[in-house]
Amino acid sequence: MVVLVIAVLCGLVIGPTSISTWHIVGNALSHVGVGHSTLTPLQSLIIWQVRAPRMVLGLVAGAMLAVAGSTFQGVFRNPLADPYLLGVAAGAGLGATLAIVNIGGGNAVPTWTPLLAFVGAMVSVALTWLIGGRSLRSTPTTLVLAGVAVSALFTSAQTYLQQESSSQSIARVYIWLLGSLASASWSSIVLIVPYVAVCVAVCVLAGRALDVMSVGDDEARSLGLSVRTLRLVVVTAASLGTAAVVSAVGLIGFVGIIVPHIIRLLVGTSYRRILPLSVVFGAAFLVLCDTVARTVIAPSELPLGVVTAVIGAPVFVVILSARRLGTS
Amino acid sequence: MVHLEHVSVRAGAATLVDDVSIDVTAGSWCTIIGPNGAGKTTLVSVMAGLRPVAHGVVRVDDCHLAELSERERARLIAYVPQHPEVPVGMTVEDYVGLGRVAFHGVLRAPSARDRDVVAGVLERLDLVTFRRRDATSLSGGERQRMVLARALVQSTKVVILDEPITGLDVRHQIDILELLKTEVVQCGLTVIATLHDLTLAGTFADRLILLSRGAVAKDGSAYDVIRSRELASSYGMTLRVVNVDGSDVVVPVRGDGAALGDDLA
Incomplete structure (x- = not known):
C-alpha cells in the first residue's frame, strides 16, 4: 500500500x-x-485533466495486466505465460493497424482505434479458444499452441497491412504498439473501468482455485474442481480485461510477466496472495514507470514498454539474487 | 460399492481396457495386478471418473459416475495418482487441506470442521511435525504419507491408488500399506490399488484382479491368483510361490520357463 x-x-x-x-x-x-x-x-x-487521468489509467492498466499475467501463469501452470498468451496482442495489433492504415489513412490515430483493437483482441482469443479449447481432450498445451498459431496468423496479416501502407502509418502503428498513457482521458477511463473491475474481481476470486490447479488438471479434478469451467471463466476474464486495457493504452509489455514473478519471490507461490498483490503492485509499478517515461527526456517521452523492461528486469534480478543469498 | 459393467476404453484404434466387469464390495481391499501396459492405470482412472469410457457403465455407491459433477465425485472417491504433483512453496498442511476443497468450495475458506478433519488425519498419519514444512522438502516416504493424508481428508468411502509404493524402500512400502489396511479394517474404507510387487499385493489385498492386455485374466482371492497359471502366462515367465512363516512370497525364476513375451510359462 x-x-x-x-x-x-x-x-x-x-x-x-x-x-x-x-x-x-x-x-x-x-x-x-x-x-x-x-x-x-x-x-x-494540469492536475485534474492531465496528470490525474494519466495516473488513474496507469493504475487501472497496471493492475489489470499484472493480475492477468498472474492468472495466466496459474491457469496454464506456465511461468512464461503473460496476458498476451492467447493472441490478445496480435489481435489488438491487427485491429489498431486496420484503424490507422485503412480508416485514418496514416495521417492520424483515428478515434476508432481503441474499438477495433478491442474487437481484434477478442476475435483472436475467441478463435484460439475455438481451435484449442473446445474439445473435451484439449489440454493447456493445446490452448497455448492454438494461441501461438492465431498470433502468428494475425501478426502476419498486420505485417502485410503495414508493408502495403505509407512510412507515416508504419510509424504511427509502431508508436501505438509500444504502448503509452499519453492519450489518457476521463472518458477512456470510464469506458474501460467496468470491464477491468469485473475481470480483476473474477481473477482475484479464483486464487484458491488456482492453488488447487497447481497439482495438475487430473488431480485438481479428482479434488472436486471443474477444471474446464474454471479455465474458461478465468481465461475469458483475463483476456477481456487485457483487451480493454490494450484498446486504451496499446501494448505495454513486461508488466504482466515481471510483476507476478516479483510478487512470487516476495510472498511465495499461493495465488490467494499473489493475485491481490498483483493488483496493488502492478498498478503502482506502471504509474512509477510512466512517471519515469514522461520525465527522463522531457518534453519528449520514452516508450512505456521500454521503461517497464528497463526498471522491471533489474528489480527482478535484485530480488532473485537476494532470495538466493537468503536460502544458501 | 464400485461396479464396472462391460467397460471398454479406447485411444484411437487401440483398446486399452476391453470389456471389463468388476464388482468391488464395500470395506474391502482389491488390488489390480498385471504387467506393464496391461491397462491398470487406465482402469483405475476410469474408476476415479477421470477418463471417459467408450462402452459400459461405472457406478460407485449406486451413483452413475458419468452423471456426477467433479465436486460430487470428489466426495465419493479419493484418487492418488502414480506420480502426484507436489507444488513448490506449498506447506504440508495446505497440501493436505486441498482434500477438503470439495466440501468448502473454491470461494470459501476452510471451515472449522475442515480444519479439524485435516488436523486429525495429520495426527493419525504422524505428519504433525511436518505440517509447516514445504511439501517438496519431504523424503519419498513422508511425501507418500502426505499424499495419502490428502486422500483421507476427502472423507470418501472409496480410495483409489495407482502404484502407491513406487520408489519407496521396503520399510516405507510396508508403512504405507499398513496405514491403508488400518483404514480398511477400522473405518470400513474401500481400497482399490494397483501394485507391481506381487508378494505385497497378495499379502495386503482381500482380492486380486489380474489384468492382461486390457482384459481380466483372473479374478479371485490372493491365494488363488498368485498360484494361477494365468499369472505366469501374463508376465511370460515362471513364477514360484514360496511360503515363508505363513506368508506367500512370489519369486520370479531366472532363465527358467518361457522367454518374456510368450503366452505360456
Missing part, C-alpha cells in the same frame, strides 16, 4: 510544472468542502 501511495503521489506531483504535494492535497480536500485550494486554475487543470 505504501508503494501504491508513493506511486500515486509521483504520478500527480512530478512533471514539467512544479506543484507541491500539499497544494495538491489541499486542492483535493477543497473539492469535498474542506479548506480552500491554493492552486491556480491552470495548475488545477
Whole structure:
C-alpha cells in the first residue's frame, strides 16, 4: 500500500510544472468542502485533466495486466505465460493497424482505434479458444499452441497491412504498439473501468482455485474442481480485461510477466496472495514507470514498454539474487 | 460399492481396457495386478471418473459416475495418482487441506470442521511435525504419507491408488500399506490399488484382479491368483510361490520357463 501511495503521489506531483504535494492535497480536500485550494486554475487543470487521468489509467492498466499475467501463469501452470498468451496482442495489433492504415489513412490515430483493437483482441482469443479449447481432450498445451498459431496468423496479416501502407502509418502503428498513457482521458477511463473491475474481481476470486490447479488438471479434478469451467471463466476474464486495457493504452509489455514473478519471490507461490498483490503492485509499478517515461527526456517521452523492461528486469534480478543469498 | 459393467476404453484404434466387469464390495481391499501396459492405470482412472469410457457403465455407491459433477465425485472417491504433483512453496498442511476443497468450495475458506478433519488425519498419519514444512522438502516416504493424508481428508468411502509404493524402500512400502489396511479394517474404507510387487499385493489385498492386455485374466482371492497359471502366462515367465512363516512370497525364476513375451510359462 505504501508503494501504491508513493506511486500515486509521483504520478500527480512530478512533471514539467512544479506543484507541491500539499497544494495538491489541499486542492483535493477543497473539492469535498474542506479548506480552500491554493492552486491556480491552470495548475488545477494540469492536475485534474492531465496528470490525474494519466495516473488513474496507469493504475487501472497496471493492475489489470499484472493480475492477468498472474492468472495466466496459474491457469496454464506456465511461468512464461503473460496476458498476451492467447493472441490478445496480435489481435489488438491487427485491429489498431486496420484503424490507422485503412480508416485514418496514416495521417492520424483515428478515434476508432481503441474499438477495433478491442474487437481484434477478442476475435483472436475467441478463435484460439475455438481451435484449442473446445474439445473435451484439449489440454493447456493445446490452448497455448492454438494461441501461438492465431498470433502468428494475425501478426502476419498486420505485417502485410503495414508493408502495403505509407512510412507515416508504419510509424504511427509502431508508436501505438509500444504502448503509452499519453492519450489518457476521463472518458477512456470510464469506458474501460467496468470491464477491468469485473475481470480483476473474477481473477482475484479464483486464487484458491488456482492453488488447487497447481497439482495438475487430473488431480485438481479428482479434488472436486471443474477444471474446464474454471479455465474458461478465468481465461475469458483475463483476456477481456487485457483487451480493454490494450484498446486504451496499446501494448505495454513486461508488466504482466515481471510483476507476478516479483510478487512470487516476495510472498511465495499461493495465488490467494499473489493475485491481490498483483493488483496493488502492478498498478503502482506502471504509474512509477510512466512517471519515469514522461520525465527522463522531457518534453519528449520514452516508450512505456521500454521503461517497464528497463526498471522491471533489474528489480527482478535484485530480488532473485537476494532470495538466493537468503536460502544458501 | 464400485461396479464396472462391460467397460471398454479406447485411444484411437487401440483398446486399452476391453470389456471389463468388476464388482468391488464395500470395506474391502482389491488390488489390480498385471504387467506393464496391461491397462491398470487406465482402469483405475476410469474408476476415479477421470477418463471417459467408450462402452459400459461405472457406478460407485449406486451413483452413475458419468452423471456426477467433479465436486460430487470428489466426495465419493479419493484418487492418488502414480506420480502426484507436489507444488513448490506449498506447506504440508495446505497440501493436505486441498482434500477438503470439495466440501468448502473454491470461494470459501476452510471451515472449522475442515480444519479439524485435516488436523486429525495429520495426527493419525504422524505428519504433525511436518505440517509447516514445504511439501517438496519431504523424503519419498513422508511425501507418500502426505499424499495419502490428502486422500483421507476427502472423507470418501472409496480410495483409489495407482502404484502407491513406487520408489519407496521396503520399510516405507510396508508403512504405507499398513496405514491403508488400518483404514480398511477400522473405518470400513474401500481400497482399490494397483501394485507391481506381487508378494505385497497378495499379502495386503482381500482380492486380486489380474489384468492382461486390457482384459481380466483372473479374478479371485490372493491365494488363488498368485498360484494361477494365468499369472505366469501374463508376465511370460515362471513364477514360484514360496511360503515363508505363513506368508506367500512370489519369486520370479531366472532363465527358467518361457522367454518374456510368450503366452505360456
